[in-house]
Amino acid sequence: MIVGMVNPVNQALELPNYPNLRAGYFLERREIGIINVAGPGVIKADGQVFELNKLDCLYISKGTQKVIFESTVSANPAVFYFLSSPAHAVYPTTLLTHADAVKVELGSSATANKRTINKYIHLEGIRSCQLVMGLTILHEGSVWNTMPAHVHDRRMEAYFYFDVPAGQKIFHYMGEGQETRHITMDNYDAVVSPPWSIHSGSGTASYSFIWGMAGENLDYTDMDAIAIADLK
Template sequence: MKSRYTVGINEYKRMCTEELRSTFLLDNMFQSGQSELVYCEVDRTVVGGFLPTLAPLNLEAGKELASDYFCQRREAGIINLGKQGLVTVDGVKYEMNNVDCLYIGRGSKEVTFESMDPQDPAYFHLVSYPAHREYPTTLATQADANPVNMGSLEDSNHRTIYQYIHANGGIKSCQLVMGVTILEAGSVWNTMKPHTHERRSEVYTYFNLNEDSAVFHMMGSAEETRHIITRDKESVVSPSWSLHSGAGTCAYSFVWAMGGENQEFTDMDHIEVKELK
């Protein structure tokens, strides 16, 4: 497991492109036959990528967590960004198709990831936060998610938000909130108008991009915006002080995962476009 230390709102204003990328961008998270985990000091977030192409991969704690097993004091959310796969939690098998979600509760000891077809593998994306109590491990398919239709093609932001782990009728958790947003063809903007939520951080993971496409992830304060160019299956850690929005060179999808003070999805401080600089 690697560690990543972020910076404050004042320090970030002086950072060059490479410094921004090395601080906030998580790339190369999916390596064939390997697991990748990054521990971020922002809300003690762990972001992971599992690409099982040779043999099943195990979820290991690492010395950074100082625990006997990964979920000893943690909960985790998994979204499958690839083809059909299988996650086994303490002997119980959960079959996951593309954009299915699995919540893994605190106290789960043994977690393994495998692809149904290693030649056409599953890409398991993980986000984890500390947890203070146990909730049951639960699988939700895309059909189980709560769909929220937003935006319009006229504004280039027609999209559907699929809420999986959330407080209003979704999978129960301690602090993790998680889902997937899918843009319609012809739309490129997400989270527009942009917003902040000082009470929690967020991880954005972009996917369904071809090798010639990119998403310009917007961050910073309204008075001092920056962007990070992201590619397919790359993540950006967004601290609580930063706005977030983005525009792609084509339609795309992304996983959003939040953790912090509350689980209210609508707890957002919107920023008017005319205020951006």
């Protein structure tokens, strides 16, 4: 998994190749999912032009040679967060707006975890080789994400926190369910969780985060829950 962020302001930025990929270009053997978390922007993929407003998602297929990122308004620049994983087949480059994403309401105000899950890249949405990707928005007054916690031994996961108010913090919990640890996260911070680790968090204010997985399968529900009473 490659985790990254692109923030074009006054000029376009091209997705570079990296020597350690041993590839002719970045997406020669990889796929990529991109979500815009700020101002309106444009992504060009081998000449195809896609406009992304805040919370829109673009999946770009394996074999795409040139990817260019631009902001529509430099005073309100786009911030593109992306996840990329190896791919063995070609799926269509696809744009999915936030309005059209599958939405699931979970949690409650009583347990401070009322949230809306938005699914973008998954079996019933944008198809991919192994990427699963979406975002969660905490409702006002709710601060807990992914609680009760879980692990999924067949996939790793990355979280990217955004819309964290200035001066606030996220306490992100990792580790085995019986031996957890926390790290503090700021706005636009990302964290990677291996398959054996929980991935949960609590903020000092409401926030949003992008989640993304890659591994053995594409089944969003393939997870092993850990009861709150069993956490240590």
